[in-house]
Amino acid sequence: MNELITTKKEITNLLNGWYQEMRAQHIVKASQLKEEIDNQIARIDEAQDVLAYYSLLDFRYRMLIGDFEASLSESIAEQQTDDFLNYYYHFFKFIYATELGDYNSAREYCKLAEELLVNIPDEAEKAEFNYRVSLFYYYISQYVLSIHYATKAQEFFSQHKGYEVKIGACKNTLGMACSSLKQYELSEEYFIDALDIFQKANDPVLISRVRHNLGLLYADQNLSEIAIRHFNETIEDYKYDRTTYLLAREHFKLNNLEEVEKYIEKGLKSCNKEYRHHFLILKAKSSSFDVQELEGITLQGIEYFKKQELWNHVQEYAEDLAIQWFDIGEGTRASIYFHMSYQAKEMLQKKGALK
Secondary structure, eight states: OOOOOOSHHHHHHHHHHHHHHHHTTOHHHHHHHHHHHHTTGGGGTTOHHHHHHHHHHHHHHHHHTTOOOOOOOHHHHHTOOOHHHHHHHHHHHHHHHHHTTOHHHHHHHHHHHHHHHTTOOOHHHHHHHHHHHHHHHHHTTOHHHHHHHHHHHHHHHHTSTTOHHHHHHHHHHHHHHHHHTTOHHHHHHHHHHHHHHHHHTTOHHHHHHHHHHHHHHHHHTTOHHHHHHHHHHHTTTSOOHHHHHHHHHHHHHTTOHHHHHHHHHHHHTTOOHHHHHHHHHHHHHHTTOOHHHHHHHHHHHHHHHHHTTOHHHHHHHHHHHHHHHHHTTOHHHHHHHHHHHHHHHHHHHHHHTOO
């Protein structure tokens, strides 16, 4: 059994070490430290700042292991005068909102965290911030900015020992962004590099993430059968709305309608708001709804995607509606959606030019 900690300084140092392991994505070491800290945190019940620090890091740990059911009390931020704790609050909420697909909230938390980061001298934390920003830009389809921030983060991590897993995470993000830009060969190189790093680290969760992304790489090239094989290999280890949706989508391309229905129903049971719209639109397509019914369901999704500034989805679904109407001879109605698609494309280009 570990020696009992008796001072505030000692447990603060232990908490600092816990966060450093989380930041480096050393899940096993972080889990071990959490157990040690949990056994001793009750001994300092009068040190409110330390307890707030613990609550913040516990929230971050839960996200690290894929538990997004936990919440973080607003009172923690309201009570803080410490720059570090205030920064952690907004940064961790940024990560949380991004992972839940609440991109408008994520933008606000990111802005607040960035303002506080100026007062923090820790260069590793700035690299971590850049890594998380790169993921955010990937999720909102600003792939050039995603590459920019992932490259900045990778430059720091590559120059310091102990961040091998983080380098792999950066390469994985670069692979995702390059795939979306249709730079498939470069994307595959990044994924293979990331897979090699994660295999050396013996991290099955991160290995599954890269294999999932390889599936997405093949899906983007309409190699549906190969993509499905990769998704099926990872879905049990990497349970994620997007994997379930992509399986449904690729089976739809192959006209495997029973499989499409199975994955749609599975996804609708637990998905976030963003993917609920994707699933419902795909369900309308696979159920052979008429164009008017499909239009109503798709427009609900488009309204949500506009609010979240997910212009790639607005472009995709508006163009799909345009084609649907055009194919049945409704050129006037089709033109409305072709124009909507064109406007969304312009927004994507405009956003991609901003830093």
